[in-house]
Amino acid sequence: MFRLTAAAGFLCAVVLVFNAARRAGFLPETALTHAIAPLAPLAGLFAITGCYFLISRTAGRLGLIGFTLNAAGLAGAFAVEYTLHFVFPALGRSTVATLVAGGTGRAFLVTSLVLMAGVLTFAAAAVRAGGLPTGAIVLYAAGMIPGSLRNVAPEPLYLLGLLVAAAGVAWLAVGLWRAEPARAALAGA
Numbered sequence: 001m002f003r004l005t006a007a008a009g010f011l012c013a014v015v016l017v018f019n020a021a022r023r024a025g026f027l028p029e030t031a032l033t034h035a036i037a038p039l040a041p042l043a044g045l046f047a048i049t050g051c052y053f054l055i056s057r058t059a060g061r062l063g064l065i066g067f068t069l070n071a072a073g074l075a076g077a078f079a080v081e082y083t084l085h086f087v088f089p090a091l092g093r094s095t096v097a098t099l100v101a102g103g104t105g106r107a108f109l110v111t112s113l114v115l116m117a118g119v120l121t122f123a124a125a126a127v128r129a130g131g132l133p134t135g136a137i138v139l140y141a142a143g144m145i146p147g148s149l150r151n152v153a154p155e156p157l158y159l160l161g162l163l164v165a166a167a168g169v170a171w172l173a174v175g176l177w178r179a180e181p182a183r184a185a186l187a188g189a
Helices: 004-022 030-036 039-091 095-103 102-127 134-148 154-189
Strands: none
Touching: 004 030, 004 154, 030 039, 030 102, 039 102, 039 154, 095 102, 102 134, 134 154
């Protein structure tokens, strides 16, 4: 299971870098590049689940709360990305503006706040619990703060956040990959 969630973490990291490159203009805006974009939070959801399972025995209630909020935020971020890349392009600008100015915009904001609260809470619990590289957790949290504030943070800060988060997720994925043989060795002993 840890190797599967590690693979999801590596995919998440690659897609975060891909999305930053697309948003910065290094990659074209095409149907394919838009179709790839929502995969980052979806893969991240699987990766963070593996991280939680790895530390769940020592993470306590704070870990469970952080995981739950982080997972809900990532699921919401997937829905936001899906909407931005598959729904909004089919609507007129005035319709999109009306939606963003109303309940849809408020839902996007709540999603951002839940994700940020989840990342920070999970990071605090993960550092306290041990079992994951502290530097990876710090990079993940530091990158996801501006990464979760897509519509509020200045574009360069948002893009830098995606890259920092990608580094943290890739490092966490390495920790998950290495956890599989360690768990197997402990189970066989």
